[in-house]
Amino acid sequence: MIFYETPHRLRATLQDMRAAFGERPASLSRELTKHYEETTRGSLSELVDHAARHKQRGEYVIVVAGTAPRTNRAFDADEPDDEHEVELHE
Numbered sequence: 001m002i003f004y005e006t007p008h009r010l011r012a013t014l015q016d017m018r019a020a021f022g023e024r025p026a027s028l029s030r031e032l033t034k035h036y037e038e039t040t041r042g043s044l045s046e047l048v049d050h051a052a053r054h055k056q057r058g059e060y061v062i063v064v065a066g067t068a069p070r071t072n073r074a075f076d077a078d079e080p081d082d083e084h085e086v087e088l089h090e
Contacts, residue, residue: 001063001064001066002061002062002063003017003061003062003063003064004059004060004061004062005059005060005061005062006059006060007056007057007058007059007060008056010051010056010060011048011051011052011056013062014028014044014047014048014051014062015048017044017062017064018044018045018048021044021064022044023043023044023045024043024044024064024065025041025042025043025064025065026041026042026043026044026047026062026063026064026065027039027040027041027062027063028040028041028047028050028051028060028061028062029060029061029062029063030056030057030058030059030060030061031058031059032061034058036058044064047062
């Protein structure tokens, strides 16, 4: 997931992301394609701590990892599966 954020809302946004998404890997980049480009990688908690220790300047891009892929289990046509079962009405 990719998010764009302003400096004055960065810390609150990272805290909200940690609360909503849990402890996921993420990166925090500022001033992309410019001379002072900077990227920090870590967990959302580490990025919250980083933002608390550094003054926010410039525009930020936050990239947050998605959820881990589900493990696929073998499909058995005779076994009911509530996730994939669809009831059709006439």
